[in-house]
Amino acid sequence: MTESRLLAHHAVLSGSGSAATVLVHGFGCDRHIWRAVVPRIETLSRVLAYDLAGCGDSVSTWDPARHGSLQGHADDLLALLDEAGxxxxxxxxxxxxxxxxxxxxxxxxxxxxxxxxxAPSPRFLNDPPDYVGGFEQRDLDELFQLMESNHFGWAQFLAPMAMGQSNPVSLTRDFERALCSLEPRIARQFARLAFSVDVRALLPRLTVPALIVQCADDSLAPVAVGRWMHARMPGSSLVELPISGHCPHVSHPEEVVRLLRGVLHA
Incomplete structure (x- = not known):
């Protein structure tokens, strides 16, 4: 008997209403990263939050072949939606x-x-002269080397960049602990997938309306990234929040909830 994907990914279904929402976390996180958001939108929508394979409680779900590309994670998402109806x-x-x-x-x-x-990014690497992703290749090479040699050192390096210097130090420490708790082998592979991604050519093909939410001071995805995406995604809209950091749903959940409630009401 095939194992339930909802169980394998420790999916949590909550909320009520005619709308349905699925939450997909980023690198170094798990389903709990949405804890300040879910209670505030579940009166408007049924909400599905889950752990990506290799993250949170779903380490055993990770398969080096299937999850050797981000498409494997996308296939997981579609399978979860099927099972959840x-x-x-x-x-x-x-x-x-x-x-x-x-x-x-x-x-x-x-x-x-x-x-x-x-805070999306179709490519974290700069590609001059027309694209500013925020990183040079040597920056990423140094990060990957640090991950190989010092599992805790790279977490201390990345956490402040992700949370933003102007946000509470407690958020940075929480994220640093989350990074340190990752299974090292999986973390290294997922980091390479995340930071080496380039899906820019796919953006014009998207037919689903999209709201791009960019933070004004984001060390990982500069504001130029959101504007670049908006210009190339048909039917997209762009909101630039006057906040710092790469995790607005953690540092400023009220702003994200306000946007989500507006989307769900619409």
């Missing part, structure tokens, strides 16, 4: 979770009502 959903993705969501929406656009992309 969610036919048309609002997909909310954070960072690389946004890319996973995009891949799923490209493969099965009929499954998605709309997308909300929080």
């Amino acid at each position: 969610q036919d048309r959903v609002t997909g909310v993705g954070h960072s690389v979770g946004s890319v996973i969501l995009l891949l799923a929406a490209l493969a099965a656009p009929q499954r998605f009502e709309r997308l909300v992309l929080l």
